[in-house]
Structure formats: structure tokens, C-alpha cells
Amino acid sequence: MSTEPRASRPATIADVAARAGVSLATVSRVLNDNPRVDRALAAKVRQAADDLRYSASPLARSLVLGKTNTVAVVVPDLENPTFLGVLRGLSRAAGRDGYHILVADSAESVTEEIALAGTTRRRCDGLVLCAPRMPEDDLRRLLGELQPVVLVNREPGSTDPTGTPVVAADYRAALAELLELLHADGHRELVYLAGASRSASNTRRLAAVRDFGADHPDARVVTLPCGVNFADGYAAAATVADRIAGHVGAGDPEGGQPTAVLAFNDLVAMGLLSGLGERGIRVPADVSVTGFDDIPFARYLSPPLTTAAVPVDELGVQAWHRMADRLGGRTTPGHAVFRPSVERRASTGPAPVATSAGRTSRRRRVAR
Amino acid sequence: MSTEPRASRPATIADVAARAGVSLATVSRVLNDNPRVDRALAAKVRQAADDLRYSASPLARSLVLGKTNTVAVVVPDLENPTFLGVLRGLSRAAGRDGYHILVADSAESVTEEIALAGTTRRRCDGLVLCAPRMPEDDLRRLLGELQPVVLVNREPGSTDPTGTPVVAADYRAALAELLELLHADGHRELVYLAGASRSASNTRRLAAVRDFGADHPDARVVTLPCGVNFADGYAAAATVADRIAGHVGAGDPEGGQPTAVLAFNDLVAMGLLSGLGERGIRVPADVSVTGFDDIPFARYLSPPLTTAAVPVDELGVQAWHRMADRLGGRTTPGHAVFRPSVERRASTGPAPVATSAGRTSRRRRVAR
């Protein structure tokens, strides 16, 4: 018969109403700061709520309000510094606006990614999708079903009718700048250590490589499949060292002796630096190396790494702003593209003369 | 009048019921695989659900079922490799069991942390708390209010009546092992580069330092405040170099010339290595260095870093298992403590003879 809540059950609005001797509606009003409620009554309600350590069930509120104050974030791998940075920036920015983050790690599986996008989206108000490798068809379908969506580092595809906002770093422009920097330093035989071949950011870097080749007939960039981690870069050091020594890869008649290597990212560059060091190859005296991302200690490596600083946290913050706009019914201007700033440090320098001569004469020793 | 859903509104169970010509209850039964429903009817319902691309609102289900299939994870900083690993392991393990993760980054603020623990917990079924620096009083209160809770790398406090499960790495034992390893290599003057002074994992390391001092009267460990990041280690290199050179810190009459430095973690060790390298101090010839955590590329540094491998992902997985047990009403056996395995690599070696002699004679040059 009592209206007191049992100790174990969290207090409900009805408990508060009973204790304050008012109706549910009044309690709701007071707790939602509806101004047109009597001061005295309001005080009484608040007192009752305090006594009962009451706070409204977010679940019930969400159901009736039709909003959860939560957004889902799907990333391929939390270990990846890019997505981690995005998540961090996003989570803090959203937190400041009273929003929560439901995070899902697809473990690099596209199938999982698609499924997670759906299941997480349903319990949230929106979806921030980092899906660099999702096939375009699947992406299009998801964009149709899961709005509001904000895309990070991924284009919606040629014909996207949804006007989905995109927040991205301009990997292409940044790699182009790195290439130009090396070219200006006299490098003519370059190697690009590619990341996951189907990822969006790798594709954009490859476009920069293509452009560069077209713009500079005097130079050549050989693309080598590599990977995205330290270990991948470390492993690539063997191949790179061979090429520097003049032992060109058998299946690659185009390669000369490279004087510069552009790593997919800083992790790869670090691995490369490490493997090169073990082989007595000096950086930048024998070969210049660039990274990508500017992770916190890139500047502290030996030598400090020339790289392109991708503002990952900012990407996350902006992704949130786009999402907040959509949630607020505002329609946001299209894509936000951030141009990474190239940090020129000591891992790059003038092309070594010897190799430069070799290049000029197009001389090439063939592996045997 | 029509029972067809408008295109823009997600289909509800009522829409499905109407289309299949059955009651809501039947639809619910079918979709929840309740066996006692007519095969033919069930098929019809499934068909209707498919046609309407229906799937039940997780929100409404959560409200009525009293569970959200979501757990909250509060971390001080996503950038920290430890918490990141925990989150990753946890998120994947929980995902396999159909659970979602609500993640909150407290930006290292204890106040935020307390608030976030409460607000996130309310929209979830449980809370995984990584709060290495939360004052014990606050923690105790939260443990009382927010159950079920699982603690990561943090003790609940001396008198915890809640029986909260703890998943932790044994930082103390691991640092002790590192200290013994160095002692066995002849090191007698050591430096410990401390992390955040009030954090639980730093406290445990300090305990190991204390034990070591007591067990080895012939050795001495000087603790220097440092930090947890690459930059902190880099900055500490100056002080360490001074001490190695015999310029002991003025306020620290106890310090001799150190032959080994134990960094708080790998990031700090990397920074230290970098700073030491710039000063021409060789590792391990002049000084041995150890890290902590065994982050992915610790083995690739030059020299490869001797460190203690903390199984962070496993911590996350185990945290989830504990949580899953509690959610399933099972009561889990107490604390799960994981002993990091010490990885002996090339950054440590025998104590250099010169300094060893200096130590023996207690000779000390004083800074001026």
C-alpha cells in the first residue's frame, strides 16, 4: 500500500510525486525546469527528489522524446591512431553538449561493420561512420537507411542523394606536398609504401602519386605494397634496402635506386627507420623518409620525422559539429576537408649525389 | 485510417501486426522465437516484418525488459595505450555476446569522471570503471550506487562491502622483476622515472621500489617525478644525463651515478632513449633502460626495449567476463590479477664498470 519505494528499486517519478503530494506532471515539469510552476511546490518536489535520490530514467525519456542523446561511432579498429583520435575528439566534443558515444569496433571486418552500423544506429540518434573500406554499394544502402549519418575520411560515392556530410583530411594534397618537397630536394627516384590497398586514404595517396608522375616526367615513383603498422614498415626495410643497393625488384623494370621513401604513415615510417638503421643505411644521408599523421612522437624520432600532420582530434570535433547540426534540424554545408600541414624535419634532405648521378644516366644494375 | 506506415517513419510492431493480420502479441512472440505459435502464422508474420524492414526498437525493448544490453566504460584518457587496449578487448568481447559499449572519456578530470560514471551508468546495465586517480571516498560511494561495477587496475579500497570484481595487472610484481633483472646485471644505482604521482599503477610501482630498497641494502633507487608521455621521458633525459655525468641533483644527497633507468612506461622510455641519444649517451653501454607495457613497437626500437608486457586487451576481455557474470546473476570469484611478463631485450645489459667503481667508493662529484 505504501508509496515509498523499496530500497533496492531506483525511485520513479511516481515515488517523487507521492512523496511531494503532487501529480506526475508537476514533478516532470519541475525537473525539466518548466518555469510556470509554483515556487513553493517546485521546492517541495525538488526536496522529495533529493530525498529519494531520484533522477529520471534516460530510457523512458528517450522513448517518449524520441531521442537518446547518444550517437554511434563505428570504427574499423580502435588501435588505429587516426580513428582513435577521431573518437577522442568526437567523444569530448559530444560530451560537452551532453551527448554520449556508443562505440563499435568492427575488427576490420566489413561484414561486421555493416551489421554494427545498423544495430548501433538503432539505439542512437545518429551515426558517425569511419568505413574506409566498405564497398560503395553497401555504403550507399546504409546511407539511405541510417540517416542522420556523418562520414569520416570517406566519400559517400559519386551519386549520393542523401547529402551526407563528410569530414575528411586531404590525404591527396598532403602527399602531393610531401612529394613536391622531396622533388625540390632533388629526389627523382621515389618509393611509396602503400597501406591497405582498398582503403580510401590509400586511394587518395595513390592519386597524388599519379599526379606527381604526370607533372614530373623527370621523376619516378614506385609503389610497393606494405601495410599500416610498425611491423609492416620494418619488413619493408629489406626490400627498400635492396633497391637502394641497386638490386631492383625482378618484376619491376621501372625502378631505379631510390633516394626517398614515402611511408603510408608514421608507424610504417618508424618501422622502416628501424629496419634501415639495422642495415647501416643512413637517413637522410642515404635515403630520405617521410611519414604521415604526425603522431605525438614523430618529432622525437632519430632523425625527427618529416610528416604530414593530420588533425585527427579536430576531425572528430568537426564530425560532431556536423552531427549536432543535423540533429538540431540544421542542414550543414557540404564537406569539411582539412589539409594536413607538412612538418618538415630531419628525416628528409637533399638527394645523395651518387644516386643522383646514377639516375641522370639512367644506369641501372639488375638484380641477379 | 490506413495501417500502412508512412515511408519516413520506421515500422512499428503494430504495422507488422496489421499487415500480417494478427495481434501485437503474436508478432512479438514470433520475433522472439517463442515456439508455441502456429508455423503458418509465424511465416506470415516474418514475411510482413521483412516487407516492412521491421526490427524492434531496442529502446522500447530495453524499457520493458529492464535491460539495455549495453555497458558503460569510463576511462581517463583514450590516448593512454593501457585504457585503449582495455577498451578494445572489452568492446570486442562484449560485441561477441551481443552487448554494446557506451564509452566516456573523462579527459583526466576526476570530477568529470565521477559525473560520467553516474550518467553513463544510468543508461546501461553495468559500468566498467578505469579510475586510477579517483579518491577512495568517491570511489566507495560510486561502488555503492552504481552496481554492477567492474574495476580495472584499481582496488576498491580497504573496506569494500560490495564485492566488486577487479581486473588488474600486477604492476608491482612486474617492476620488481625488472629491478631484480637489473640488480642481477650488477646495477646498484638506479633511477625510477615516476608517472602520475597519485595513480594506482604508479603507487604499485613505488611499492616495488620500496621493497627492492629494503631487500637490497647494496643498491639504491632514486625516484624522479616524470610523467607518462614521450615528451616527459624526453625532458627527463636532461636530468638523467646530468646524473650519469656525476652532477647529482642538488636536493638529492642520496643519488650516485645511475647505471640504469626504469621508465614509468614505454612511451617515457622512448622519449628518454631519444633524449639520451642526442646527448651521446649509449644504451645499454652507458646506461640500461627499461620500459613498461610492451607497446607494439617496443621490440623494434634501437635498442629494442626491455619492458614488461601488460596484456591490456586481455584485461579488457576479462573485465567483460566479470561483467557478463554479474549481469547473468552469477557471482564471480574475486580479483583477476595478471602478471606482466618481462621481455628482456637489448636496452638493458651489465652495469658499466667505471660507474660501478664510483659507486663502490661512494665517491660523488657534486654539481656546482
Next chain:
DNA sequence: CTGTTAGCGCTTTCAC
């Protein structure tokens, strides 16, 4: 200003 009432979308007794 305050209370009554009707849902939000779903599950689950309880009858039939």
C-alpha cells in the same frame, strides 16, 4: 498553475 490522460513501442500475464 496543476492534474488527468493518452501515448512512446514493446513484452507479458491473463483469459479465451
Next chain:
DNA sequence: GTGAAAGCGCTAACAG
């Protein structure tokens, strides 16, 4: 086997 109806805890008309 199936349906009607009562809620889960809350908010928002709608009356007074």
C-alpha cells in the same frame, strides 16, 4: 494457439 490489456517510466497535450 491467440488476442486483449496492463504496464515499463516518462512527457505533453488537454482540461480545469
